Amino acid sequence: xxxxxxxxxxxxLDSVAIKFxxxxxxxxxxxxxxxxxxxxKAMKEGxxxxxxxxxxxMNDAVYDNSQISGWHSGYADSKASIDINTCRFIPxxxxxxxxxxxxxxxxxxxxxxxxxxxxxxxxxxIDMGYTTNFAKEFEWFNFKxxxxxxxxxxxxxxxxxxxxxxxxxxLRPSLEQSFYNDIFFQLTKFGVPVEGxxxxxxxxxxxACIDYADILEAGDRAVLFKSxxxxxxxxxxxxxSFMAKWNSQLPGCSGHIHQSLWDAEGxxxxxxxxxxxxxxxxxxxxxxxxxxxxMPYILPMYAPTVNSYKRYVDGAWASxxxxxxxxxxxxxxxxxxxxxxxxxxxTRAPGADANPYLSLxxxxxxxxxxxxxxxxxxxxxxxxxxxxxxxxxxxxKTLQEATEAMKCSPIAAELFGSAFTDHxxxxxEWEWRQFTQxxxxxELKRYFEII
Numbered sequence: 001x002x003x004x005x006x007x008x009x010x011x012x013l014d015s016v017a018i019k020f021x022x023x024x025x026x027x028x029x030x031x032x033x034x035x036x037x038x039x040x041k042a043m044k045e046g047x048x049x050x051x052x053x054x055x056x057x058m059n060d061a062v063y064d065n066s067q068i069s070g071w072h073s074g075y076a077d078s079k080a081s082i083d084i085n086t087c088r089f090i091p092x093x094x095x096x097x098x099x100x101x102x103x104x105x106x107x108x109x110x111x112x113x114x115x116x117x118x119x120x121x122x123x124x125x126i127d128m129g130y131t132t133n134f135a136k137e138f139e140w141f142n143f144k145x146x147x148x149x150x151x152x153x154x155x156x157x158x159x160x161x162x163x164x165x166x167x168x169x170x171l172r173p174s175l176e177q178s179f180y181n182d183i184f185f186q187l188t189k190f191g192v193p194v195e196g197x198x199x200x201x202x203x204x205x206x207x208a209c210i211d212y213a214d215i216l217e218a219g220d221r222a223v224l225f226k227s228x229x230x231x232x233x234x235x236x237x238x239x240x241s242f243m244a245k246w247n248s249q250l251p252g253c254s255g256h257i258h259q260s261l262w263d264a265e266g267x268x269x270x271x272x273x274x275x276x277x278x279x280x281x282x283x284x285x286x287x288x289x290x291x292x293x294x295m296p297y298i299l300p301m302y303a304p305t306v307n308s309y310k311r312y313v314d315g316a317w318a319s320x321x322x323x324x325x326x327x328x329x330x331x332x333x334x335x336x337x338x339x340x341x342x343x344x345x346x347t348r349a350p351g352a353d354a355n356p357y358l359s360l361x362x363x364x365x366x367x368x369x370x371x372x373x374x375x376x377x378x379x380x381x382x383x384x385x386x387x388x389x390x391x392x393x394x395x396x397k398t399l400q401e402a403t404e405a406m407k408c409s410p411i412a413a414e415l416f417g418s419a420f421t422d423h424x425x426x427x428x429e430w431e432w433r434q435f436t437q438x439x440x441x442x443e444l445k446r447y448f449e450i451i
Contacts, residue, residue, distance in 0.1 A: 046079030290370020
């Protein structure tokens, strides 16, 4: 619809309040509720957000190393643009209208905006004649806790939603059936269609797959999925955690990306080639070669926190090396090639803690890099257990190591632009510094008395 028709539609809504949000560098939704008059004005003029939106971390601690936003900027307002194509209605909030916004038209903050970056990378694919078909899947743990109880317990001795290892169980979700069903049905009503939902291995852990869409829509769905699951969990007296590795004895939480490129009309899957022994087109091979080549230099886009690297453990269902295989869940890239329509690449490096916009942008940009440079897929496919491969290139062990590799390589700046890369690297250096300055329970227990 035209903007005029859209404004007329807003005028006819019963709701007097409208909610919208932007996403910060860590993938956290930051938003507001405004009245209809304010919203219609924002549609034309943009809506003001303090520039600190990209000048602080996920806990609202202000960066001291940011060039884009900091005390030196005075923290003026910057204009966010509301995307009318993201219109949704929140079924668990009396049908309140909801919109996604970004800073694509802001001179000050566009370079730091994750959704704006994804839009830029998407345009590259469109200009090359491709339709993007992407979907995210998430694993996360659920606890019978509240924000208050987490603070009181100091995040220790948490009560899982359900006990025991019950992967693919129909029995365990029945203990919390209303929460389980809300995730499936309420999210779908919200315009975040859930393709599948099931339990995974671990106490109170679920996995959900979101339906395929254009990559920008897939990014919106993924960001809204995480936030919405947390909101629904609150309503049931539950805390949902997308932390990459909350318990060293249990598998971590992934945020895998399923993807394929189609022709401009969206009719032909360009990753499929029936004449190839593995049904893999040359385009797919170049795309994979690009991801494999770039992965060591952009890993913080998939693993952005200190905790992310605790997930990369051999034998714990997470990839730990730069590798690929056909229907192999021990590798970083998994090819699924059973049918023409379903042939796709699954990038398994991202954790559930990654900013969906950034992990999707990294996946597509590095794949397009391989196509543009006609890279050859010289790395042999892993057959069997990649964890036992003595020749594999292992992922970095820490956020510091991964960030330094990203900072020192020209690859990231070529893929994402120098302004975004500089800001993102600085934010990861800040994240690592916050970790190194804290005294942990492990240190107290190990050194307090005996040393």
